[in-house]
Amino acid sequence: MNLYIDFGGTNFRYSFNDGELFTLKSVDIELVPFLESQINLQQDIRKIYISFAGQVKNGKILSSPNIAIQNLDLKTYFYDKYNIEIFLENDLNCAAVYEHSRHKNADILALFYIGTGFGSAFVIGGKILRGKDNIAGEIGHTPFRKKDLKCGCGRDDCLELCVSGKALKGTFEHADEATKKEFLEGLAFAFHTVLNLFNPDLFVLGGGVVKNNPFILDFLKEEYNNSSFKAVRSVLRISVSDIDDAGIEGLKIVSKG
Structure with a gap:
């Protein structure tokens, strides 16, 4: 299955495939421990897609003005440790993909x-x-x-x-x-x-x-x-x-x- 995450400045939303959407407070989330907990609970996760409120490039979080996390190479870490692929994109770019699909x-x-x-x-x-x-x-x-x-x-x-x-x-x-x-x-x-x-x-x-x-x-x-x-x-x-x-x-x- 795929894990989808939208990590915003206020809300942290996630779902598995087309299942239920869960919403948490972003301030309560540490991203790497959260991802590792889900991998341990859901052994069939194949890829993790993350929409992130900050500047990202090639699987790395470069900066995050409203989230206390930066300079993190998620793609390399999770592939080397779990053989799981990470797709990381700016949250507004992800939203724009959806809006363009509607228009x-x-x-x-x-x-x-x-x-x-x-x-x-x-x-x-x-x-x-x-x-x-x-x-x-x-x-x-x-x-x-x-x-x-x-x-x-x-x-x-x-x-x-x-x-x-x-x-x-x-x-x-x-x-x-x-x-x-x-x-x-x-x-x-x-x-x-x-x-x-x-x-x-x-x-x-x-x-x-x-x-x-x-x-x-x-x-x-x-x-x-x-x-x-x-x-x-x-x-x-x-x-x-x-x-x-x-x-x-x-x-x-x-x-x-």
Whole structure:
């Protein structure tokens, strides 16, 4: 059987094949001990697919701004010790695979997830935009505005410091007016940056902050209507993801692929 894992900044989700989806708190998980416990319990695991909220390459976790783990070569460790293959991918890339499977007619798909942090991914011509180190599209770590706190990546000016669940420290509704304003200014900055760089034909939104604040969809539609694209009568579809576990569903598509 296959083990599928979506390791996010807040939630840790996993399932075996197409079975029940289990959800734990990410803060309670140590990844290697968890994987080894499942291997010992389920002797027929053949491959482990992991969607991870951080920068990954060739089976290695390079950095993880919102998870206390980095510089870990999962692929080599588990193959050498257990002869089990590990497929490791950025969580937003996995979600983008799922969203593109739902919208195959989208030539350029842009994905924004606002949860614990602020993640993004892009599918162009049916392929994930990766860059040379598999970290292209990290819009949340674009320099935006200096703050009196540090991002998990070490900088003090990342967009994620203004646009994320961490920035709101709870809900948008109960945030102070300065935080709300900064959140919307940062979101608009990210949105217009992507519009002008990629000119997507589909924008998909996801993550807990989006789910709990449905006005965000209308806010971005209004931003688009007031953008320079209005003059050329360009049409952009903007929608909200229909599931919470797009990362795992994306992994399942990859595993069958």
